[in-house]
Amino acid sequence: MYNIVIVEDEPIELESLNRIVSQCVDNVVLHEASTGKQAIELIDSLKQIDMMLVDINIPLPNGKEVIEYLKAKNSTTKVVVTSANDDFDMLRSMLSLRVEDYLLKPVKKATLTETINRTLGVDRQTMSASRAMKQNITDLLDHAQCAQWHDYLLKQVNQAFQKAQAGTDASLQLKELFDTIRIHLARPNDQYATVHTKLNSLAQEVERYGLTPSLYAHLILSLLRLSHEIFSMTPITAKLQSSHQAFLQRATLHIERHILEKLTLDDIAKHAFVSACYLSRGFKNQCGVGVSNYITQRKIAIACGLLQYSDLNMNTIALELAWQDANYFCRVFKKTVGMTPSAYRQLHASPQRSAAIVTG
Incomplete structure (x- = not known):
């Protein structure tokens, strides 16, 4: 079973991400946060987080600070950043936090599905089983x-x-x-x-x-x-x-x-x-x-x-x-x-x- 946290403050985008992740990953438990504060509370309460999808522009603390907090507590969690801004300076700062990918919103279903499967290491045989x-x-x-x-x-x-x-x-x-x-x-x-x-x-x-x-x-x-x-x-x-x-x-x-x-x-x-x-x-x-x-x-x-x-x-x-x-x-x-x-x-x-x- 996978524990995946979605950190997103836009309700429509959150619903879309939730639906895509549920369809492409079997045996997943999804956790949602619309603010940095809620995300940190989830990090503290969950024993295991396999992957976190983080909108970098969420209300304070922002996405970068949430990722820093997560990595300090659990360095093995995979992180995929989402953002509506094509900000290369932000992208470079993300690399120092060892994130797995950086996706521009709106995220296409095929792109997100491929990213999740690659990040979690899920192959077709495992998914089929x-x-x-x-x-x-x-x-x-x-x-x-x-x-x-x-x-x-x-x-x-x-x-x-x-x-x-x-x-x-x-x-x-x-x-x-x-x-x-x-x-x-x-x-x-x-x-x-x-x-x-x-x-x-x-x-x-x-x-x-x-x-x-x-x-x-x-x-x-x-x-x-x-x-x-x-x-x-x-x-x-x-x-x-x-x-x-x-x-x-x-x-x-x-x-x-x-x-x-x-x-x-x-x-x-x-x-x-x-x-x-x-x-x-x-x-x-x-x-x-x-x-x-x-x-x-x-x-x-x-x-x-x-x-x-x-x-x-x-x-x-x-x-x-x-x-x-x-x-x-x-x-x-x-x-x-x-x-x-x-x-x-x-x-x-x-x-x-x-x-x-x-x-x-």
Whole structure:
């Protein structure tokens, strides 16, 4: 996620810059200031500023003084100056402040877009991946696709840890994931306030500790638990509760929201508003698998990630997935996957961890 500050005192120009930046940069949080005083307050309050667009002729303190203050506090922030005056003396003074570019107003969209992408180092591949992430998150959350949401989270987190095992730092990939979810869930009434807090905490832990085996289980289990809250408030979820034809969706939604808990057919049927017998027949006919087997398959998918990327022992994994003990977990895992959890862990371990694997 990028934090970009726009310092501009002309309302029309400010609106234009805001629109252009929003269109050309994905996962951006924009901050606005119409005076030098407001700009300095933002510099003091924001932990990170990736780029600042500064009109040099803003009310006091002027743009040059704002840039001097910014550089004194954070020399890594990229700065692009805008001005309606073709003042070469001013341009020379800007060079001493190590600004990235100097644009004449009115700034053309193509010019500003190219300048921002070059300044932030955003390439087309990165932009495409960010847009795909944003679209996936929007589609899955807006349509209450909880099972697919969990698959997506597992895939994203597993890919990041796979890169980490290969020696590539993928921390930014996960931080962008958490930030994108937070931005999507932004609501004026703060209904997702606790979710925002938790996602921000997870991002900070990734930054602080890196993608270590000890952090993997915490991330995955925390994200799965957050789904309980996220999918309790969507408009689609409300529609499912009132639809007589949506008992299967209600059943799978309840299963996914409680996937880390012990689930029974009677309890699932109660939340699907049908009898246990009706749910059992309907689920098997529509999904091709019984309720119990569906739950097992969903839990095993989580267990595979925990075995491959975390350092949890077998008994802890079993307890986290609400199975009675490690022996029962091992029997279920072998029946479903075709090998024991220990063999699976050994098969998928990175070379660095193979010798140190704890099989429980």
